[in-house]
Amino acid sequence: MMYDLDKKDLQKFAADFSKMQGTNVIARTVQQHGVVSPSQDNAVLANLGRTFSEELSTGKVTNQKKSGRCWLFATLNTLRHDFEQKYNVEDFQFSQNYNSFYDRLEKANKFYEKIIELRNKPDDEREYLTFLKWGDYDGGQWANAAALIQKYGLVPQYVMPETFSSNQTSEFNEVLNLKLKKDAAQIRKLAKNGTQELELRVFKLKKMSEVYKMLVYAFGQPPVSFDFEYRDKDKAYHLDQNLTPNAFFEKYVARDFEDYVCLTDAPDHEVGKRYGLEAQDYIYDAKHIEFLNVTTQELKDAAVAQLKDGEAVWFGCDVLQDMQREKGILAPEYFKKSELFGIDLELDKATRLATRQGEVSHAMTFTGVDIVDEKTTKWKVENSWSSKVGDEGYFIMSDKWFDEYMYEVIINKKYLTDQQKELLNLEIQDLKPWDSLA
The missing domain is CATH 3.90.70.10 (Cysteine proteinases)
Incomplete structure (x- = not known):
């Protein structure tokens, strides 16, 4: 049985408050300045x-701006410090946007795979609802960053610079997850109508192609190859041409x-x-x-x-x-x-x-x-x-x-x-x- 608050309860709370010393001064302070500032010592x-x-x-810090990519920035920061020491450069940055592109692509693939796996579960089943909520956002773990770099390599920041959507991900997150949930509903509808797993994966690849298009619109087209050029702190010029992202990682980072x-x-x-x-x-x-x-x-x-x-x-x-x-x-x-x-x-x-x-x-x-x-x-x-x-x-x-x-x-x-x-x-x-x- 549950009990509601009554008038006597409220009267007692007010009476308890009035007996305390200094409460009005503290209340005015918190009302005017919030909780954090008055609590600082x-x-x-x-x-x-x-x-x-x-x-x-170390040198200048990086800026993830209004995105949830801290896990990726922190990983690339640990790599860039070693890179700067090894190659005598300062304030170098790897492209966070490059790895972010594939992060979102791989997350979409995982999402579709789980929806196919759980297609016959009830609508209110806990695991299904968890993955539906998980969707495709820009948070992650260190091991995710390591896996992305192992598979896709790295590029310098100038090769694939930040965009409006990579710096401020909320708008893109909203539209991408709207799409994924629409597709999830369609997968479950197809499954209920007897569509087999192999056919669902054909459907998934079609939807993944659409996700890829959205990612290019938001983050840009990832490079297949590029020229790596830089000046070190002694002003010496260096050029290494026609590198793939994986070759760049293996040659210059090799973590x-x-x-x-x-x-x-x-x-x-x-x-x-x-x-x-x-x-x-x-x-x-x-x-x-x-x-x-x-x-x-x-x-x-x-x-x-x-x-x-x-x-x-x-x-x-x-x-x-x-x-x-x-x-x-x-x-x-x-x-x-x-x-x-x-x-x-x-x-x-x-x-x-x-x-x-x-x-x-x-x-x-x-x-x-x-x-x-x-x-x-x-x-x-x-x-x-x-x-x-x-x-x-x-x-x-x-x-x-x-x-x-x-x-x-x-x-x-x-x-x-x-x-x-x-x-x-x-x-x-x-x-x-x-x-x-x-």
Whole structure:
């Protein structure tokens, strides 16, 4: 039985409020300035200086603008830093738009395949509804970026520059997903009328051709070959003609993504397990999404080891929590929201994930860390939100923020402990499409 609020309940709430000291002052402050600003404690900034004991040499940050491609930008940032050092160039960028084109194409293929697979499921079946909602948007995982690069290679940014639609994806997302859902309904109608799987795949290829056309309209035609030319920091000119994107990747980057693994700190899952997320794998013969679930300290230790060896670290986090965007601050101790409202608003990490209050909402890159008395105190973060926020686009993360909101780091296997390497031999346990890590 459920109970509605009555007049006596409301009278008691009002009476409880009137008994509290200082509530009117706080109410006026929040009403005029919101929640975030009044909760900030500037005294905390004394411990968030932007000097780091370990710091990589990097240049200007990138700008994903109004798109959800952080996972791809962060991956390409880790590659471009190595590229710049190797070839003595500065502020080089790979084309994010090039890989975005194939990202959306491959996601559409995955969508159609799942709709065909689930064509006879009820309209309200959970897996079917999950994939219908998943559709074809521009979010993704590190392993998706690795798979795209393995299959399609890379090109410099000038070869396939950004477009209006790649920089601001909401309009295109809306029309593409409208098309996919229309096609999904048609596939289910055809299936109910007796159309066999082979014929449905013929239908799928026709619809994929239409998706390709839409992608060309929005992002441009991907190059088949191109000339790579650049001047290094010594002003020397270089030209390499008639390269394919795959040949460019193999010759100039040659990153073996199989050397890397995702360490995850997801305490709502059993620690010491190897998990997979087949639901978000959409390139079937390349790098797959998998997580080795370990502790927070293990994430820190692995990230520090890789940074000390001169390599940036891709990471996934919940950036929307306890962030001051303009100043580029990630620090829960900077925000006193519980103190502001006089209510305990704290959740532990496992509960945050289990209730979906926590999620991997953004990917960025570690380019530095401060270590004092053998303990990490703060982290230097390369974001992809332009140089107009933070310190020329770089954010500072407190160690406490790492504890609370960090979920994934991509680490070369050579930095794993022997115990972590043993996890790679475990059978992968596939997570549901609606899992907290999805």
